[in-house]
Amino acid sequence: xxxxxxxxxxxxxxxxxxxxxxxxxxxxxxxILEATALDMGKPSFEAYFTEILLCKNxxxxxxxxxxxxxxxxxxxxxxxxxxxxxxxxxxPYGVVLIIAPWNYPIHLFLVPLIGAIAAGNCVxxxxxxxxxxxxxxVAEVLTCYLDNDCFAVVTAGMQETTRLLENKFDxxxxxxxxxxxxIIMTAAAKHLTPVTLELGGKNPCYxxxxxxxxxxxxxxxxxxxxxxxxxxxxxxxxxxxVEMQEKLMPALREAITExxxxxxxxxxxxxxxxxxxQFRRIQALLCSGRVAIGGQTDEKERYxxxxxxxxxxxxxxxxxxxxxxxxxxxxxxxxxxxxIDFINARPPPLAIYAFSCDSKVVNQVLERTSSGxxxxxxxxxxxxxxxxxxxxxGNSGLGKYHGKFTFDTFPRLRGCLHRNMGLEALNALRYPPxxxxxxxxxTATFEIKRKxxxxxx
Amino acid sequence: xxxxxxxxxxxxxxxxxxxxxxxxxxxxxxxxILEAIALDMGKPPFEAELSEIFLCKNxxxxxxxxxxxxxxxxxxDRNLVxxxxxxxxxxxPYGVVLIIAPWNCPISLLxxPLIGAVAAGNCVxxxxxxxxxxxxxxMAEALPSYLDKDCVALVTAGVQETTRLLENKFDxxxxxxxxxxxxIVMAAAAKHLTPVMLELGGKNPCYxxxxxxxxxxxxxxxxxxxxxxxxxxxxxxxxxxxAEMQEKLVPALRKxxxxxxxxNPRVSPDFxxxxxxxxxxxxxxxxRSGRVVIGGQTDEKERYxxxxxxxxxxxxxxxxxxxxxxxxxxxxxxxxxxxxIDFINSRERPLxxYAFSSDDKVVNQVLERTSSGxxxxxxxxxxxxxxxxxxxxxGNSGLGMYHGKFTFDTFTHHRGCLHRNMGREALNTLRYPPxxxxxxxxxRAASxxxxxxxxxxx
Numbered sequence: 041x042x043x044x045x046x047x048x049x050x051x052x053x054x055x056x057x058x059x060x061x062x063x064x065x066x067x068x069x070x071x072i073l074e075a076t077a078l079d080m081g082k083p084s085f086e087a088y089f090t091e092i093l094l095c096k097n098x099x100x101x102x103x104x105x106x107x108x109x110x111x112x113x114x115x116x117x118x119x120x121x122x123x124x125x126x127x128x129x130x131x132p133y134g135v136v137l138i139i140a141p142w143n144y145p146i147h148l149f150l151v152p153l154i155g156a157i158a159a160g161n162c163v164x165x166x167x168x169x170x171x172x173x174x175x176x177x178v179a180e181v182l183t184c185y186l187d188n189d190c191f192a193v194v195t196a197g198m199q200e201t202t203r204l205l206e207n208k209f210d211x212x213x214x215x216x217x218x219x220x221x222x223i224i225m226t227a228a229a230k231h232l233t234p235v236t237l238e239l240g241g242k243n244p245c246y247x248x249x250x251x252x253x254x255x256x257x258x259x260x261x262x263x264x265x266x267x268x269x270x271x272x273x274x275x276x277x278x279x280x281x282v283e284m285q286e287k288l289m290p291a292l293r294e295a296i297t298e299x300x301x302x303x304x305x306x307x308x309x310x311x312x313x314x315x316x317x318q319f320r321r322i323q324a325l326l327c328s329g330r331v332a333i334g335g336q337t338d339e340k341e342r343y344x345x346x347x348x349x350x351x352x353x354x355x356x357x358x359x360x361x362x363x364x365x366x367x368x369x370x371x372x373x374x375x376x377x378x379x380i381d382f383i384n385a386r387p388p389p390l391a392i393y394a395f396s397c398d399s400k401v402v403n404q405v406l407e408r409t410s411s412g413x414x415x416x417x418x419x420x421x422x423x424x425x426x427x428x429x430x431x432x433x434g435n436s437g438l439g440k441y442h443g444k445f446t447f448d449t450f451p452r453l454r455g456c457l458h459r460n461m462g463l464e465a466l467n468a469l470r471y472p473p474x475x476x477x478x479x480x481x482x483t484a485t486f487e488i489k490r491k492x493x494x495x496x497x
Numbered sequence: 498x499x500x501x502x503x504x505x506x507x508x509x510x511x512x513x514x515x516x517x518x519x520x521x522x523x524x525x526x527x528x529x530i531l532e533a534i535a536l537d538m539g540k541p542p543f544e545a546e547l548s549e550i551f552l553c554k555n556x557x558x559x560x561x562x563x564x565x566x567x568x569x570x571x572x573x574d575r576n577l578v579x580x581x582x583x584x585x586x587x588x589x590p591y592g593v594v595l596i597i598a599p600w601n602c603p604i605s606l607l608x609x610p611l612i613g614a615v616a617a618g619n620c621v622x623x624x625x626x627x628x629x630x631x632x633x634x635x636m637a638e639a640l641p642s643y644l645d646k647d648c649v650a651l652v653t654a655g656v657q658e659t660t661r662l663l664e665n666k667f668d669x670x671x672x673x674x675x676x677x678x679x680x681i682v683m684a685a686a687a688k689h690l691t692p693v694m695l696e697l698g699g700k701n702p703c704y705x706x707x708x709x710x711x712x713x714x715x716x717x718x719x720x721x722x723x724x725x726x727x728x729x730x731x732x733x734x735x736x737x738x739x740a741e742m743q744e745k746l747v748p749a750l751r752k753x754x755x756x757x758x759x760x761n762p763r764v765s766p767d768f769x770x771x772x773x774x775x776x777x778x779x780x781x782x783x784x785r786s787g788r789v790v791i792g793g794q795t796d797e798k799e800r801y802x803x804x805x806x807x808x809x810x811x812x813x814x815x816x817x818x819x820x821x822x823x824x825x826x827x828x829x830x831x832x833x834x835x836x837x838i839d840f841i842n843s844r845e846r847p848l849x850x851y852a853f854s855s856d857d858k859v860v861n862q863v864l865e866r867t868s869s870g871x872x873x874x875x876x877x878x879x880x881x882x883x884x885x886x887x888x889x890x891x892g893n894s895g896l897g898m899y900h901g902k903f904t905f906d907t908f909t910h911h912r913g914c915l916h917r918n919m920g921r922e923a924l925n926t927l928r929y930p931p932x933x934x935x936x937x938x939x940x941r942a943a944s945x946x947x948x949x950x951x952x953x954x955x
Binding site for chain 1: 541542543544546547551554555558559562573574575576578579583584586587589591592668676679680683684686687688690691692695697709710712713714716717720756757758759765766767768853854855857860864868869870871872873874875876879880882883884885886887888889891892893895896897898900910911912913914915916917918919920922925928929930931932933936937940941944945946947948
């Protein structure tokens with residue numbers, strides 16, 4: 041009902057809601073940091089960066105550009121329509137459902153929410169029931185900042201979410217696992233609802249023999265152990281030669297010690313696993329290959345040490361599913377070509393990483409593989425740039441967002457042509473009775489010629 | 498799929514060669530195409546040439562003229578932290594794409610998407626409609642000799658085989674047809690998490706305000722409705738106007754129809770036929786709604802239904818329950834524009850909303866207060882001919898959009914890429930543990946996007 045009233049459409053309304061979101065992030069900052077620390081031991085530096093700073097960036101980017109993004113986009117006209125108005129109108133979809141996961145529980149619903157509001161939609165947010173403290177915070181507090189007629193927070197477990205999906209939404213934005221992604225898309229198909237699915241995958245990390253080993257080790261370790269590995273774009277496994285594995289191992293050991301000290305369990309800067317079920321799942325993956333670094337666990341704290349596994353085989357448990365934990369397997373390959381074949385034999389991942397001092401190598405990997413996104417010589421950083429689209433392909437997802445791309449996800453681009461009521465003589469060419477002469481003249485006015493071809497008059 | 502993995506379709510020269518071959522197909526086989534379509538549904542050669550050959554050639558030239566530009570990596574803005582890095586969007590093909598086409602514009606609704614898919618570097622499987630048998634046969638026999646068989650294949654299949662075809666994993670599915678089959682296609686795609694584009698249909702309303710040039714409106718609406726004997730997804734399905742306007746519109750429509758097709762449209766060479774017997778029977782049944790004021794004659798042998806206008810309709814009549822997709826124009830009377838807008842909004846969102854008025858404000862009101870795939874003020878169908886406008890549905894009328902560059906973008910995966918320097922590690926230490934408030938402050942300053950207009954006192 042609120043959607044039909046058109047309440048969400050004027051620009052002032054959208055700006056007001058977005059600014060309210062900004063105040064939520066500022067005023068509730070401490071509560072957010074506390075809730076995520078309780079849910080998964082997230083270090084406050086990490087929580088601040090991903091849950092507050094990156095969100096504020098998206099918010100400011102949107103507020104800075106909204107009037108420009110919302111404008112009708114005038115398009116090229118052909119001869120026939122020269123005197124008409126031809127433009128793309130950015131219409132909202134209507135009522136949008138956003139389903140968020142637990143690993144970045146604020147960021148992963150707030151960023152899509154920003155885009156959805158900016159595009160003029162009404163939104164229902166379903167935060168993850170797994171990160172309980174954050175879920176409670178969002179349900180209690182967010183509603184005080186946003187207009188309750190047009191925005192709602194729903195708390196739901198698996199069963200209720202299934203029932204929720206039976207309703208007809210105008211767009212569904214889901215972040216989570218591929219298996220649930222399929223269920224969502226199937227439910228959406230019944231109502232022909234468009235979807236964006238941000239899923240996951242095993243993100244490979246190819247390390248060529250020509251590189252600065254210590255830098256690589258630091259960047260890879262940072263990406264893998266951030267949030268105790270519970271990041272959809274984290275490097276999931278390393279592909280390198282036997283020689284490189286020899287050099288990488290001590291470098292990784294040194295990086296981990298630099299970051300977390302000699303006993304990471306005592307470091308305030310290392311997170312914990314979000315729940316018991318997930319803890320046990322990851323713990324089971326430790327029996328793959330050979331534990332070269334780490335491997336310690338503590339069930340009470342849901343602590344798994346930053347771990348590196350060597351000599352891992354494609355058939356090992358750690359290579360059968362997305363790890364989503366602080367374990368880095370290393371799979372040995374003979375050459376870059378073998379690494380590329382290995383990557384291409386698997387479903388396309390969310391991100392591919394390639395490390396080499398030689399740009400040509402990085403470009404080769406980029407060219408010959410397919411993935412949601414790509415980063416050369418670093419990990420995770422490409423998602424912090426709001427001007428790059430972020431999303432998966434195939435099993436790793438459908439659709440893209442961040443920055444303007446979030447805004448572009450949520451409005452419907454409506455092609456509009458506004459013609460003159462008069463000037464009818466021009467139209468006579470297309471009306472029956474038909475004739476070859478009319479056809480000739482008509483096509484001349486519409487035609488798009490191939491450039492570079494001369495027309496002899 | 499093997500051809501896809503070989504990377505054969507990716508180089509620009511390959512794509513251009515395939516597209517040019519398509520152009521030759523359209524030129525060399527023009528007469529055969531026009532004949533096949535005439536056999537399948539009595540489409541007048543003028544209409545066939547315009548909507549099938551000409552529109553495809555425009556799309557083809559648009560793609561060929563701009564391909565090198567579209568394909569390029571798109572460089573994007575960088576923040577402070579990445580000033581020295583390479584940041585860009587790479588346009589990757591999806592892989593193996595399936596295009597399923599309907600029977601009403603059997604060539605352009607198959608080749609239009611094909612052009613975009615090939616331009617984007619994909620391998621393609623084409624499934625033309627089995628309903629337009631002559632066109633299907635022509636495509637199956639002739640097209641493979643123009644295009645590289647390794648990378649573009651044509652499959653002929655009925656409903657059962659298509660269901661089995663959909664069990665395979667494709668990287669993208671492009672479907673044009675009706676909403677109920679659209680749901681089946683999307684559900685099948687969901688199993689493989691395959692992105693889809695669905696061009697469906699709907700009842701496209703046509704609001705005619707009291708302030709307008711009645712004869713011009715009548716001509717434009719009649720043209721849009723009776724083109725291809727009404728078998729156009731973007732055709733105006735029903736008119737909403739006041740009782741007074743209806744009084745003026747009906748004689749104007751009668752005149753337009755006579756101007757176009759003469760007194761006996763059945764003998765006009767410029768009026769098409771219904772594509773098949775089942776469809777003929779379906780459309781014929783809709784005639785029992787309201788009152789026939791123009792036309793109404795039918796001939797089962799020829800599958801001819803006269804250009805017809807119906808009045809005195811109730812929203813519950815058969816003709817208002819489904820997309821007509823035939824040469825019948827319904828007129829529903831409403832008190833005013835607000836009632837018309839409410840009427841439109843209480844129904845599924847259509848592919849197009851049409852509004853006719855000499856007053857621009859009225860046209861804009863209808864645009865603002867309704868939701869549809871596309872919109873055209875003071876004319877019908879013409880917005881579809883402009884390749885710079887996106888064409889697609891919303892809700893029940895479809896998902897996704899194409900034409901011109903939008904087709905290329907539909908079949909392209911936009912891959913966000915960041916290429917950093919292997920050295921300059923000092924800059925990175927700010928983000929590594931052990932964490933500290935000081936580090937956080939610097940990181941924040943370096944990557945922050947500030948709200949414009951907010952002053953920072955230094």
